[in-house]
Amino acid sequence: MISNVVLIGSGKLATQLGLCLAKTGYNIRQVYSRTIENAQELAERLNAYATDSFNEIQEDADIYIIAVADSVLHTTIESLPKVKGIVVHTAGAMSVDLLIRFDQYGIFYPFQTFSKERDVDFKNIPVLIEACNEDVDLKLKSFASKISKTVKTCDSNQRQQIHLAAVFACNFTNHMYAIAEDILQENDVSFDVIKPIIMETAHKTDYLSPVKAQTGPAVRGDKNVIKKHLEMLDNDDELSVLYSKITSRIAKLQSGKIKIQD
Amino acid sequence: MISNVVLIGSGKLATQLGLCLAKTGYNIRQVYSRTIENAQELAERLNAYATDSFNEIQEDADIYIIAVADSVLHTTIESLPKVKGIVVHTAGAMSVDLLIRFDQYGIFYPFQTFSKERDVDFKNIPVLIEACNEDVDLKLKSFASKISKTVKTCDSNQRQQIHLAAVFACNFTNHMYAIAEDILQENDVSFDVIKPIIMETAHKTDYLSPVKAQTGPAVRGDKNVIKKHLEMLDNDDELSVLYSKITSRIAKLQSGKIKIQD
Numbered sequence: 466m467i468s469n470v471v472l473i474g475s476g477k478l479a480t481q482l483g484l485c486l487a488k489t490g491y492n493i494r495q496v497y498s499r500t501i502e503n504a505q506e507l508a509e510r511l512n513a514y515a516t517d518s519f520n521e522i523q524e525d526a527d528i529y530i531i532a533v534a535d536s537v538l539h540t541t542i543e544s545l546p547k548v549k550g551i552v553v554h555t556a557g558a559m560s561v562d563l564l565i566r567f568d569q570y571g572i573f574y575p576f577q578t579f580s581k582e583r584d585v586d587f588k589n590i591p592v593l594i595e596a597c598n599e600d601v602d603l604k605l606k607s608f609a610s611k612i613s614k615t616v617k618t619c620d621s622n623q624r625q626q627i628h629l630a631a632v633f634a635c636n637f638t639n640h641m642y643a644i645a646e647d648i649l650q651e652n653d654v655s656f657d658v659i660k661p662i663i664m665e666t667a668h669k670t671d672y673l674s675p676v677k678a679q680t681g682p683a684v685r686g687d688k689n690v691i692k693k694h695l696e697m698l699d700n701d702d703e704l705s706v707l708y709s710k711i712t713s714r715i716a717k718l719q720s721g722k723i724k725i726q727d
Numbered sequence: 728m729i730s731n732v733v734l735i736g737s738g739k740l741a742t743q744l745g746l747c748l749a750k751t752g753y754n755i756r757q758v759y760s761r762t763i764e765n766a767q768e769l770a771e772r773l774n775a776y777a778t779d780s781f782n783e784i785q786e787d788a789d790i791y792i793i794a795v796a797d798s799v800l801h802t803t804i805e806s807l808p809k810v811k812g813i814v815v816h817t818a819g820a821m822s823v824d825l826l827i828r829f830d831q832y833g834i835f836y837p838f839q840t841f842s843k844e845r846d847v848d849f850k851n852i853p854v855l856i857e858a859c860n861e862d863v864d865l866k867l868k869s870f871a872s873k874i875s876k877t878v879k880t881c882d883s884n885q886r887q888q889i890h891l892a893a894v895f896a897c898n899f900t901n902h903m904y905a906i907a908e909d910i911l912q913e914n915d916v917s918f919d920v921i922k923p924i925i926m927e928t929a930h931k932t933d934y935l936s937p938v939k940a941q942t943g944p945a946v947r948g949d950k951n952v953i954k955k956h957l958e959m960l961d962n963d964d965e966l967s968v969l970y971s972k973i974t975s976r977i978a979k980l981q982s983g984k985i986k987i988q989d
Contacts, residue, residue, distance in 0.1 A: 535949050558944070558952045577924055578942050582935060585927065591920045617920065626914040627921070629956050634907035634921050635928045636943030637973045638900045643937035643980065645896035652888040658853045658879065659889070659896050660932055662839055665847065666897045667929035670922055673844060675905035680840050681898030682820070687797050690820040694891050703976060710969055711899045718905065 467527040467608045471495045473541060474532035475503040477579040478555055482532060485587045487511045489611050494526050519544045526550050530573060535559060551601055557628030560621045561595045571596035571605050574624060578635050591615040593624050676718060683715035729789040729870045733757045735803060736794035737765040739841040740817055744794060747849045747874050749773045756788050781806045788812050792835060797821060813863055819890030822883045823857045833858035833867050836886060840897050853877040855886050938980060945977035
């Protein structure tokens, strides 16, 4: 049974996860951050100790949750004392093997995009689990089930593929929003006007496969509109290439009604 | 005052708009479709007459709403009898000038993505108006305000830019979902697992500019993850080029932390 938690990290995920675990009744013992002020700020909210030194990390907690940027994950893992409890990282793109120096280890990957500005409801966030053995798998599943209603075991390859899928469905989608915002701003139109269509497009995934839900000039094979859009993007080579490539992929996917030159 | 409506078209938009107008109390006189069965099906739901002949179109309605595919808009407009009432089209990408042969004309563009499978609440759909003169502008605004709480006048250029923005924020976003679905399917993972992150990404636009909301390896400058993703996409040239181009644009937009080769 997991009851005592040490959090390694104080960023968006560590903050949201820490708050949720504390609320669920877990005892957050300690928060580590490279920057003591950040550790202190979060530790205070969690009624925990703060530290910026790996030497000071308490060695008798049940679980150590590493929630740091992928770029410092390796060095963070190397610097951790060889604790007895379960050590997990939360990085979707990273292998579980990074943690092989510990006796008990695994992955605890809450599959969501986090902001400091917005509280999320962990109940609706799928948690993807991977473990070094069956015992740890059971413990992690039981732990994750306390905060989320969707807990899945998957191996490192599957999780990395899921992470890649999310780069398209979340990160790249958000960039599409950013492009739209830019076009609207340049034409003195409020971004508000496009919010309903953004929400509806997302909602559609709930009952319709994206391939079937596809709308727009590319799927209609509407060459005139596509040509006009490319003319409108004429002053931005990069963006017009992007427009052509995505249009071409949509058209191909929907049984190749048209072929765009790119 | 507009009270009698003739609908030209029986597709997704004509259906949703017709149902909403009928519910709001407008008298839908007639539904035209090239295919009489489609005209009849919708006309029945709206307690209207059906026709597949332009010659039979009633000439004394207050408004004629053309909701057909962009590709047949020109020929539809040419085939319409020269009616006295206001003639509007609903095509975001098309100019108002197409309707110049009528005495009273304009644009009535409900800015949303429509499906036959899903009823939408017109109250939350911005309606973009353009009119041939002030009198028609007032009439169209009053008409649109009965069904939507957001009615805006904008010129053809602005509307076409808004439509272009929507291709990115809606059509291309949906294609990002389709790519994600494909990656998940190939790895035996249910699309359900990614739905919460899709919804959250859309919701974020409500309180955060997309540029500020951007997350993921591109904005973190996480070269290792990007490199790994490109390796995973190695068997799909088209997709890896797309990945590189979008990643590169995100990185540049966020103050150029990295430069991806493409």
